[in-house]
Amino acid sequence: MTHDTKTxxxxxxxxxxxxxxxxxQRGMSRRNALKMLGAAGLFAASATSLPGISKAWxxxxxxxxxxxxxxxxxxxxxxxxxxxxxxxSKGATAxxxxxxxxxxxxxxxxxxxxxxxxxxxxxxxxxDNGGHWIFTLRRGVTFHxxxxxTPQDVIYSIMRHKDPAIGSKVMSMVEQIESVKxxxxxxxxxxxxxxxxxxxxxxxxxxxxxxxxxxxxxxxGIGTGPFKxxxxxxxxxxxxxxxxxxxxxxxxxxxxIELVGISDESARVNALFSGDVQMINxxxxxxxxxxxxxxxxxxxxxxxxxxxDLVIRVDQQPGxxxxxxxxMKYLFNREQILKVALRGxxxxxxxxxIAPGTPYYFDGLPQRPYDPERAASLLKKxxxxxARVPLVVSPAANYSEEMGQLLQQSAAQAGLTxxxxxxxxxxxxxNHWMKHPLGFGNINPRPTANILLSQFFASNAPWNxxxxxxxxxxxxxxxxxxxxxxxxxxxxxxxxxxxxxxxSGIGIPVxxxxxxxxxxxxxxxxxxxxxxSFMAYMFPEYVWWNA
Amino acid sequence: xxxxxxVLVLGRLSSSLVTLFLVSLVIFAITSMLPxxxxxxxxxxxxxxxxxxxxxxxxxxxxxxLLRYWHWLSGFMTGNLGMSASNGVSVxxxxxxxxxxxxxxxAITTAISVPLALIMGITAAMRRGGAxxxxxxxxxxxxxxxxxxLVATLAVLLFAVKLDWLPALSxxxxxxxxxxxxxxxxxxxxxxxxxxxxxxxxxTRAALIDQLxxxxxxxxxxxxxxxxxxxLRHALPNAVGPIANAVALSLSYLLGGVIIVxxxxxxxxxxxLMVDAVSNRDxxxxxxxxxxxCSAYLVLVMMADLCAILSNPRLRNR
Numbered sequence: 001m002t003h004d005t006k007t008x009x010x011x012x013x014x015x016x017x018x019x020x021x022x023x024x025q026r027g028m029s030r031r032n033a034l035k036m037l038g039a040a041g042l043f044a045a046s047a048t049s050l051p052g053i054s055k056a057w058x059x060x061x062x063x064x065x066x067x068x069x070x071x072x073x074x075x076x077x078x079x080x081x082x083x084x085x086x087x088x089s090k091g092a093t094a095x096x097x098x099x100x101x102x103x104x105x106x107x108x109x110x111x112x113x114x115x116x117x118x119x120x121x122x123x124x125x126x127x128d129n130g131g132h133w134i135f136t137l138r139r140g141v142t143f144h145x146x147x148x149x150t151p152q153d154v155i156y157s158i159m160r161h162k163d164p165a166i167g168s169k170v171m172s173m174v175e176q177i178e179s180v181k182x183x184x185x186x187x188x189x190x191x192x193x194x195x196x197x198x199x200x201x202x203x204x205x206x207x208x209x210x211x212x213x214x215x216x217x218x219x220x221g222i223g224t225g226p227f228k229x230x231x232x233x234x235x236x237x238x239x240x241x242x243x244x245x246x247x248x249x250x251x252x253x254x255x256x257i258e259l260v261g262i263s264d265e266s267a268r269v270n271a272l273f274s275g276d277v278q279m280i281n282x283x284x285x286x287x288x289x290x291x292x293x294x295x296x297x298x299x300x301x302x303x304x305x306x307x308x309d310l311v312i313r314v315d316q317q318p319g320x321x322x323x324x325x326x327x328m329k330y331l332f333n334r335e336q337i338l339k340v341a342l343r344g345x346x347x348x349x350x351x352x353x354i355a356p357g358t359p360y361y362f363d364g365l366p367q368r369p370y371d372p373e374r375a376a377s378l379l380k381k382x383x384x385x386x387a388r389v390p391l392v393v394s395p396a397a398n399y400s401e402e403m404g405q406l407l408q409q410s411a412a413q414a415g416l417t418x419x420x421x422x423x424x425x426x427x428x429x430x431n432h433w434m435k436h437p438l439g440f441g442n443i444n445p446r447p448t449a450n451i452l453l454s455q456f457f458a459s460n461a462p463w464n465x466x467x468x469x470x471x472x473x474x475x476x477x478x479x480x481x482x483x484x485x486x487x488x489x490x491x492x493x494x495x496x497x498x499x500x501x502x503x504s505g506i507g508i509p510v511x512x513x514x515x516x517x518x519x520x521x522x523x524x525x526x527x528x529x530x531x532x533s534f535m536a537y538m539f540p541e542y543v544w545w546n547a
Numbered sequence: 548x549x550x551x552x553x554v555l556v557l558g559r560l561s562s563s564l565v566t567l568f569l570v571s572l573v574i575f576a577i578t579s580m581l582p583x584x585x586x587x588x589x590x591x592x593x594x595x596x597x598x599x600x601x602x603x604x605x606x607x608x609x610x611x612x613l614l615r616y617w618h619w620l621s622g623f624m625t626g627n628l629g630m631s632a633s634n635g636v637s638v639x640x641x642x643x644x645x646x647x648x649x650x651x652x653x654a655i656t657t658a659i660s661v662p663l664a665l666i667m668g669i670t671a672a673m674r675r676g677g678a679x680x681x682x683x684x685x686x687x688x689x690x691x692x693x694x695x696x697l698v699a700t701l702a703v704l705l706f707a708v709k710l711d712w713l714p715a716l717s718x719x720x721x722x723x724x725x726x727x728x729x730x731x732x733x734x735x736x737x738x739x740x741x742x743x744x745x746x747x748x749x750x751t752r753a754a755l756i757d758q759l760x761x762x763x764x765x766x767x768x769x770x771x772x773x774x775x776x777x778x779l780r781h782a783l784p785n786a787v788g789p790i791a792n793a794v795a796l797s798l799s800y801l802l803g804g805v806i807i808v809x810x811x812x813x814x815x816x817x818x819x820l821m822v823d824a825v826s827n828r829d830x831x832x833x834x835x836x837x838x839x840x841c842s843a844y845l846v847l848v849m850m851a852d853l854c855a856i857l858s859n860p861r862l863r864n865r
Contacts (some may be wrong), residue, residue: 081823082641082832083589083633090589164601167589171598187738233644235823236815237718262716262813266700274707274715400696426826427582448630462595 035292071545072256073522077267077534078215078282080261082235087218088209089161089168094281095261097206097537102257103144103238104209104223107135107154110447110529110536114358116200120149120210120224129484130195135188141247143212144221144228151182156213158190158203170207172462173451176378197489201448227543233263240348240540253524253544270518272297278519278545281533285343291517298520303347304532305355305445305452306377308397310407312505315467316437318389319505323382327375328438329368331410332509336370345513348486352497353443353452355511357530360449362494365501376414388417392439396428398512400440419523434465441465444448445531449493453477457500466505521546552856556849560728563845565698567838571623574615574837584608585632585828619834629831638835641820646839649816653801656736660743661794667744668751668790671684673778677757683748690745699738699811706734717812735812739805743797750793751786758782788855795851803840 017288077095088100108116108124118124121135141149158180161168168174178191190199202208212222221229224247227240237260243253260277262268269287271277273294282290288299312319312328319325334348347356350368354361379385401422408418423432433441446452457460458477459469473496480492492513500506514533524543529536535543587594587600603609607618628638629840700738707715717731758764759782767777806818817836824832857864 080825081633082631082636082820082829083823083827085634092589147655164598165605167586167598167602167605169590172595233815234636235643235820236644260716260718264813267703267715267811267813270703270708271715272702274711276714276716277709377626394849428585430587 001053002039035348045523057441058282067250067524068544068546069253070255071253071547072258072546073254073278073519073543074244074258074260074276075279075539076260076262076271076277077280078261078265078268079263080235084234085218086229086232086238088207088211089166089170091169091207093534095259095538097532098534098540099221099238099240099455100206100209100260101225102227102238102259103221103225103229104211105225105310106204106206106209106309108204109538110204111199112527112529113265114201114447116198119204122152123180124200126199128195128198129482130197130199131482133190133192133199134183137186137188139186141224143224143242145212147212149210149211149224150185151188152213153210154188155180155182156215157210158208161208165314168207170205172455172491173202173205174208194478196450197481197483198448198450200226202451205413205447227257230256239259246541248541252541254540258539272519274515275519277471278522279534279539279543280431280517281514283515283517285345285515288345288515288517289343294519298410298525300516300518300528301345302516302527302530302533302536303355303357303511303529304514304530304536305353305358306398306512306514306532307349307353307355307501307508307510308399308403308440308442309353309464309465310435310507310509311439311441312404312507313434313437313467314505316383318382318436320385321382321384322503323378323383325505327378327382327414327416328407329373329507330371330378331414331416332368332507333370333406333409333410336508337399337403337406337509341399342404342510342512345515346510349508349511350498351501351506351508353456353500353508354493354497355445355504360490360493362479362490362497362524364494365498368501370410372410372413375411375416379414379416385415387418388419389438390421390436391473392421392423392432392436393430394423394428394440395440396425396427397433397440400442403509434463434467447531450477450481453496457496457504457506468504468506470503471497552853555856556853559845559849559852563842563849566842569571570837570841571620571834572616574834575612575619575830578828579612579823580835581825583828585830588677588827592825604709608632608816615815615830617630619831623834623838628835631829631832633827633829633832638831639657642817642835643830645815645817645820648814649802649805650816652732652735652739652805652816653798655732656739656743656801657798658805659736659795660740660747662746663740665743665751665759665790667748669755669778669783671748671752672759673774675759683752687745687748690741691749693741695742696807696811699734699740699808702734702737703811715812717814735808737803738808742799747790747793747797754786754789755782755791757789758786763830784858787858788851791851791854791858792848795847799840799844799847802843803836 023068054267077098079093080095083092084096086099088104091097091100105118107121108478109117109119111117119139120138122138123136124133126133137149137151143149158174158177160166161171161174161183176192176194176196178193180190181190183189192199210224215222219232221232226243226246228243229238231239237258240257242255246252262271265284265287268280269283269291272291283299291297292299310328312325313319314325319354329351338346338348340405350365352365365410393400395401404420408420411418432439443456446455454477456463456465457473459463460472474498476492480489483489483492516533522543523546525544527535529538585606586599586608590598590602606617620630631641668684671680673717674680703715706713713733717735764777764782767781803818803821805816806822808814809816809819821833821836824836857862
């Protein structure tokens with residue numbers, strides 16, 4: 001099974017995905033936009049068979065602005081700390097991920113439909129439905145120090161994550177990689193402990209970019225990426241200058257990018273207004289309105305599948321009563337949460353963790369409505385009517401305080417008293433998350449549906465937030481990793497999402513949008529990769545400066 | 548006794564060492580009691596227990612607290628501040644990147660705020676009860692009352708966003724000419740001066756009025772000494788002690804207390820380094836910053852006391 005052509009592996013092709021995003025930008029909800037896709041199957045089909053169409057459209061929406069070479073921009077990310085490092089394995093926040101894609105490349109990279117495409121590997125294939133994979137490296141790629149890319153670099157870059165002393169954030173993702181070995185000067189073979197059809201997507205994450213063999217000092221940021229590191233001071237800034245020898249013809253467009261962290265939101269937005277920076281991330285809903293009303297500034301909202309979820313421990317009272325869990329899910333006034341807490345910058349969710357617009361999203365589930373009466377009768381059935389239950393919220397789980405308040409009001413209507421217990425964000429993940437009968441979590445986007453489900457819903461997953469255990473789910477999850485048939489695999493994911501929607505102790509009211517603000521002189525901003533802000537952190541080689 | 552001053556300085560320095568030692572113990576104890584440790588914070592929300600345990604061993608966090616303190620203390624004694632646990636860079640390196648910025652900001656602010664505050668305080672004292680005094684009183688009181696984050700944010704909105712005269716962020720690295728330098732430091736210095744001038748001016752006024760009310764100034768007035776000379780030659784030298792102390796207290800704030808200004812203007816100073824260190828539970832860095840702030844404070848207070856002694860012939864010649 002080869003993956004080096006664009007269309008053989010897609011449920012929703014990148015082109016179709018673009019149509020959906022365009023339609024949404026015109027004010028359509030994603031649900032309607034997807035319906036439009038279904039109805040206009042002919043249109044979608046023609047778009048796939050004529051790949052030029054959507055590209056022409058993209059060029060048209062960007063006006064006469066063809067990519068332009070030259071210029072320097074300054075970009076501010078929302079967090080900055082002396083913990084920053086150019087070691088990709090340590091990546092913790094947006095600023096680290098952006099630096100990883102600025103100075104390095106992965107073997108693969110995500111496209112706008114969140115499908116892995118060739119990058120440093122010019123082709124990849126699995127010989128036995130995901131157990132063994134062969135990646136063919138691109139020829140003539142050199143690192144910033146002039147060294148040529150070899151299989152040894154790949155082996156080192158991947159295998160170092162398995163060493164616990166490195167402290168890699170993705171150690172759990174690479175555990176399945178049993179070995180990586182060089183077949184010849186150009187090809188490397190990955191052997192997995194159990195088949196995984198989605199290995200190429202895993203290798204596209206920013207932590208698994210390729211560094212030169214044997215690197216232990218990462219302060220110089222030596223990679224194969226579009227920019228070279230000119231200066232890097234943790235917690236202060238980095239300056240990236242164009243890599244003249246970049247292997248991708250014509251890229252990057254910019255001469256230099258200065259990346260800084262501004263943790264205070266109003267300072268960040270003011271810096272965008274005053275022209276000190278040209279792009280920022282993590283804009284709040286209220287500031288986003290202000291930015292979009294200002295001439296010369298614009299916002300870009302990306303639904304990346306990030307969600308803040310209600311965690312109901314099903315192994316503790318009262319979550320051990322299934323009716324209670326179901327009642328809580330009916331108590332979400334999702335429209336209100338979207339409007340009040342998120343100011344409209346998000347998307348209604350349906351207690352299923354996979355976001356619409358990604359390859360395995362199952363759209364066949366009926367939307368769970370806000371229904372306090374039904375919840376009241378379920379609570380009565382569960383024998384907890386009139387009970388007082390503590391609910392833990394924290395600024396660490398984005399918007400959980402607002403969601404908790406709204407939930408408290410809806411619960412009161414169903415005769416349930418929720419006592420909000422606010423805890424500080426500092427230390428929340430190690431001391432509170434998953435440790436209370438009723439609390440909130442916040443889950444960042446994962447590169448593939450399988451990773452998301454494996455990390456947060458498998459019975460033995462370390463972050464099985466609600467303690468939900470289901471054998472059938474686990475079997476499906478494992479089987480889906482090696483199922484070569486696309487439609488069968490999609491059905492498996494649909495079944496798993498239905499189980500989560502109906503039985504697990506996780507309530508997902510809305511998906512949160514990542515909002516970026518930018519100077520409209522930054523060109524190329526209509527590219528969207530639904531995995532995070534800053535074009536899923538990959539903007540450096542895609543944007544240009546019109547000035 | 549000719550050698551009173553060296554004795555005093557030596558005595559102060561040795562008691563400072565004891566203070567520093569106690570402070571380091573307290574900081575260590577408090578940091579150890581905070582929930583979470585460096586390993587958990589490096590690995591973040593999605594760490595598995597195995598990973599955390601492995602990283603703890605790697606960072607030496609599995610050793611008993613007393614042993615870790617001893618390691619730090621013995622290193623500190625020999626001038627080795629240790630490595631930052633969160634990013635593996637030496638603490639000396641991190642501090643030397645930030646300290647010059649903080650010192651520069653403090654120096655400019657001092658150079659502007661101290662003379663201004665003294666002039667305002669002395670003028671107010673001389674014109675006590677008059678229109679000038681009342682206006683100065685109103686100004687300084689409102690400056691004390693308005694929090695600095697408000698001053699800073701309003702300044703950014705006005706000068707950077709609305710008028711576009713000054714940059715919203717203060718990047719030291721972009722300084723190329725004296726004009727740039729002025730532009731970059733204008734708003735942070737303005738904000739800090741607002742807070743400091745008000746405090747120092749009010750203390751100066753109070754200390755001076757105290758002296759002006761005393762019998763010897765009355766006597767000078769009866770002898771016909773002109774007002775200016777009366778204040779500057781007779782009263783002021785006697786008020787130097789309290790004024791110097793007020794100035795020292797205000798200035799000690801300029802090193803560690805300017806976190807709000809550093810945050811709003813994104814100025815890479817030492818205060819934000821310490822805040823980062825605390826939130827990363829980076830003990831070596833927290834300790835180093837605490838030691839620095841504490842010593843700066845002790846040195847400033849000692850200098851204020853020396854000023855008081857040197858300016859007072861009775862104390863000086865005792």
